[in-house]
Structures are given as structure tokens and as C-alpha cells.
Amino acid sequence: MIEVELKGYADEKIFERVREKYKLLRREYHEDTYFQHPCRDFSKTDEALRIRVKRFNGHFEAFMTYKGPKLDRESKTRKEIEVELTDPDKYAEILERLGFVEVLTITKVREKYYVEKGVVIALDEVENIGKFIEIETLVEDQEKIEEAVEHLRAILEELGVKHFERRSYLELLMERSKNGDS
């Protein structure tokens, strides 16, 4: 399965429209730590390795996710492999021993809404960068990506989204700190 994802800049009005229109699935708190590869420049290969610690309704979950390069020109669609971690600190220690370096940690509050079968919207309030809206679905193969992207784009545009963003929060934060405006 391929995750098709589209992200746009949001504001309080767009957040309110989603909250009125769709059903809240849950509110999560994310702490995402990104790692740099020991001998490959992920910013050039367009890959990422992340450990996410997720808290919601008193639960605690942790995942490690490998994200491959983007697969099309418009959306954020990538090959993702995700595994659950029983003890994220120990995994981080193994990664560090193997030469992976912690780049930065991004924290955000994410509200997830059910749009329709297989389609979910996330309202993200990301520390130091602001409000974003993400819409996501899964497709079986590469040929279905384009159609899915158009469908997701239409939903976001109807909600008032004007500016889309293909860069990840990691990339946005990295560029900020490069430009000295963090």
C-alpha cells in the first residue's frame, strides 16, 4: 500500500470548518525525532528516519518510520515502512551506536478527523511553524496516485486551503534555522 498525502497551510478558520464538518477521531500529542544517516545525506536522497512517540487518551505508543523519496511531483506520497517500538529509548541508543545522529525533535498537537471511508484529515499545530492541514488516503499501486491526489486536493480546496506544501515539517524547520529566523 502507498500512502497518498497532501498538506496545506491552514488558519483558525479552516480548523473550525473541519471541526464543524467532520467527526473527531482523536487528539494526539507527537514528539518526532529525526535522524541523519551515518554516510548518506537524507536531505539529498529525500529520505527520512523518524522515531515518533505518540500520546493520546492516556496511551503511549512509539514507532520507527523509514520514509523513502517522494514518488510523484505534486503530493507528499512516499514509500513508508513503519514498525512499532516497545522501548524507543533503547532503539535510539542502537541507532546512535550505528552512527545515526539526532537532527531535531518536532512536537505537535494533531487532531484527526474522519472524512469518508479511507480518508482522514489531520489538523496539526506544529511548534515553531504553525497550523497545517493534512489529508491522507491509501492506494494499492502507483497508477492510482494521481486520481487520489486530485480527489484529496478538491476536498482541501473546498475547505479554503490555498497554499499547498510538499516539504516536510523537518525540511521547513531546517530551512528556518538555516535562514536564521528561528
Place this chain on the structure above:
Amino acid sequence: MIEVELKGYADEKIFERVREKYKLLRREYHEDTYFQHPCRDFSKTDEALRIRVKRFNGHFEAFMTYKGPKLDRESKTRKEIEVELTDPDKYAEILERLGFVEVLTITKVREKYYVEKGVVIALDEVENIGKFIEIETLVEDQEKIEEAVEHLRAILEELGVKHFERRSYLELLMERSKNGDS
């Protein structure tokens, strides 16, 4: 905690002595897959990264283990970090995407025996290399290693072990295939 481990060559007589003298904890079947680092030569840095799939009494468990360089001159003592894996195939896929390369898989039958509080003996029948006996304990800090090694050595010698081996099964198998006698 530091794992102090000593390994010796064994034969059927030594196996029988252990079976008579100590209590069998369990019999396990191991499938160990070793990975090479994308840009570091583990055979030179004396490190290892392994995924072990373990089967016993109808159970199935999987672990990823990072092994640091040996810490003393005599035993196999190393810093180890081990995490449980919920889905070993997916972990292997992430490792491969990150450039880690499967080196080889070693299978063995391991019988574990209780020797005394904190001390365990393993009888290993390793595919393609033969019978070995391993004895293991944990110590709190580096200063305690030497004393522990002497104690473990005395137990193995009493069982008839004459030749000790610091090299891992991986190293033994790699040397075999290098010498063309596999």
C-alpha cells in the same frame, strides 16, 4: 549491566556431562541474521548487528541486538543493546533501505541449563560448525569482569573444556567461507 560470556569447543561427552549435572531451562531454535553496516566495516570495528528469531515451546520471539567491541582480552564480554521486535521482516526491510546488507544467517539449536544464581550454560549445535558450550553471567561494572571470567572458566574446565574461542559464530563462518572449506 555487562554480559560476561566465555565460549569453548565441546563434544558429545561434554554435552552429556552438562545434561546430567544441571537443570535444562529450555531448548530453543535460533535463526540469526547478521547485517553489514552501510559505511563501517564491522569486522574491523568488532561490532555486530543481528536479528534473532527464536522458537521454543511453540513460542516465537524476535530481537535486534547491537554488539559493541569486546571489552577485555580474554572473554567475549561486550556492550550489548537488545530490543524486542514485533515484526522482524519489516525491521529487516528498514535496515535494507538504510543500506545495511544481510551477511549471512546462522541457525543453531541451543539448550540452556541453570548452573547457579545468575549463571547459565548454553549447549549450541551450530549448523556447519559444530558443538560449542557457552557460559554467561552479568556484572554491574567493568571492574568485575576479570573475576567473573575466572569463575566461568573454572566451571567450563571442570566440565572438560580445553579449547576456548573468542570469535563469534559469524566470524568462524566467515573465515571458513574465506578459506573455501564450507
